[in-house]
Amino acid sequence: MMRKTVILFTVLLLLFQLQPVAAEEASNDLALAEAASSAILIERDTGEILYEKNAHEQLPPASMTKMMTLILIMEAIDDQKITLDETVRVSEHAASMGGSQIFLEAGEEMSVEDLLKGVAIASGNDASVALAERIAGSEAAFVTMMNKKAKDLGLENTRFQNPTGLPAPEHFSTGYDMAIIAKDLLKHEEITKYTSLYEDYLRKGTEDEFWLVNTNKLVKFYDGVDGLKTGYTSEAKYCLAATAKKDNMRVIAVAMGAESPKKRNQAVTQMLDYAFSQYETDLLYERNQPVTKISMIKADKDQVDVVTEDTVSILLKKGQKKSGIETSIKINQDLQLPLDKGSKVGLLEVRKDGEILSETALLIDEPLKQAGIWKLFKHSLKELVKK
CATH class of the missing domain: 3.40.710.10 (DD-peptidase/beta-lactamase superfamily)
Structure with missing residues (x-):
């Protein structure tokens, strides 16, 4: 199973007030x-x-x-x-x-x-x-x-x-x-x-x-x-x-x-x-920009990069001050192997005062397959050593 952390990080990008353009x-x-x-x-x-x-x-x-x-x-x-x-x-x-x-x-x-x-x-x-x-x-x-x-x-x-x-x-x-x-x-x-x-x-x-x-x-x-x-x-x-x-x-x-x-x-x-x-x-994130990694115990790779499906930006009126924007990354908890390259694995949310300004799909940039027996054995051994 994948680690159960859903929100991996929240970053305070800016400080004051920003109102989304209506x-x-x-x-x-x-x-x-x-x-x-x-x-x-x-x-x-x-x-x-x-x-x-x-x-x-x-x-x-x-x-x-x-x-x-x-x-x-x-x-x-x-x-x-x-x-x-x-x-x-x-x-x-x-x-x-x-x-x-x-x-x-x-x-x-x-x-x-x-x-x-x-x-x-x-x-x-x-x-x-x-x-x-x-x-x-x-x-x-x-x-x-x-x-x-x-x-x-x-x-x-x-x-x-x-x-x-x-x-x-x-x-x-x-x-x-x-x-x-x-x-x-x-x-x-x-x-x-x-x-x-x-x-x-x-x-x-x-x-x-x-x-x-x-x-x-x-x-x-x-x-x-x-x-x-x-x-x-x-x-x-x-x-x-x-x-x-x-x-x-x-x-x-x-x-x-x-x-x-x-x-x-x-x-x-x-x-x-x-x-x-x-x-x-x-501009907050470029398209295909790595933002975090995921690991799955039974996968053939220890970790793969998670990237943005699209560019992520905030819109401002000319001269408007940038302000208190938070981004959070949410990874799906119910992912199942195998996963193709480009599979959606979560969302990147941009928020202002608790209100969602945008949601952008997060994708894996490599395929994840079921690990072989030897890979699973080595992983199990590693977990035993940790204990």
């Missing part, structure tokens, strides 16, 4: 994103809402849908179900997609990385379906995965019918849900390697060379923007989920239902300007 406070008397029918602005690490407008209204998300597609692609890469350099054979169904596309041919083979670029930069519907079929076996099976992931994220106003965002009955989301999806996608920091590119090429050096141009023009014209996803259909109008990082603070701004790309970009720019002029963050 959405109601942040949204008062602001006239942001007037050109959008729905909008929301959040700080990425804490998830705090800095501004919102009709953020829970169900609307067609158009190609912002592809953020969920990208999450599942990045998870498949992380889990080594696919690799960036493997080739994918394009089906007739994938090649038949209309709308935004990279003009894949049925039977053509293209690397996962190039298809990923096609989705992230050019919003290719054909590339999205090709990767969906590779990961799940069919587009329909992939959509089931998308909706399960939405449920896992606690999204109550999102329903997907395809991985592209092409118009379909009962395909909807909200500004808030899109912001949460963007937040989850950004756990895979390497995605911005692709979404930040303004241009690139596919099939380079061949007669079928294809120029990719980012549909998100803010990556070129707004300092700090490195993603994430545009969207447009005649029903959805112009949409954008953008992210930008300056210093330690990363924010996500979502605008839906604007009448033109210019008005969409203007709405997002207003929200980004507001965030960076009014707020800052204080």
Whole structure:
């Protein structure tokens, strides 16, 4: 059995007063994103809402849908179900997609990385379906995965019918849900390697060379923007989920239902300007930072590091003093072997005056398996010596 200490340590980080930023406070008397029918602005690490407008209204998300597609692609890469350099054979169904596309041919083979670029930069519907079929076996099976992931994220106003965002009955989301999806996608920091590119090429050096141009023009014209996803259909109008990082603070701004790309970009720019002029963050822990160790008597290793699943920060108004924040680490008491690398083993809580500001999952950074007989014998002998 694991040692029964639940709270391993509590650290007093700062001294005076800090009030968590409230959405109601942040949204008062602001006239942001007037050109959008729905909008929301959040700080990425804490998830705090800095501004919102009709953020829970169900609307067609158009190609912002592809953020969920990208999450599942990045998870498949992380889990080594696919690799960036493997080739994918394009089906007739994938090649038949209309709308935004990279003009894949049925039977053509293209690397996962190039298809990923096609989705992230050019919003290719054909590339999205090709990767969906590779990961799940069919587009329909992939959509089931998308909706399960939405449920896992606690999204109550999102329903997907395809991985592209092409118009379909009962395909909807909200500004808030899109912001949460963007937040989850950004756990895979390497995605911005692709979404930040303004241009690139596919099939380079061949007669079928294809120029990719980012549909998100803010990556070129707004300092700090490195993603994430545009969207447009005649029903959805112009949409954008953008992210930008300056210093330690990363924010996500979502605008839906604007009448033109210019008005969409203007709405997002207003929200980004507001965030960076009014707020800052204080970083407490990096993603994957070791914070403690655990040991289990019957495990094949004496100890393994426990790391943060995500970055942990506190949000401050500009000029606000840092103050009495406590962090505590809680390890689950009912862990059972074996445990895979990345298994959730506890929570890191950030509190102010007894109120939880944030909870971040804690993971083990190595697998733990059942110890062999010799390992168990040596451990038992060691315990006897201690007595």
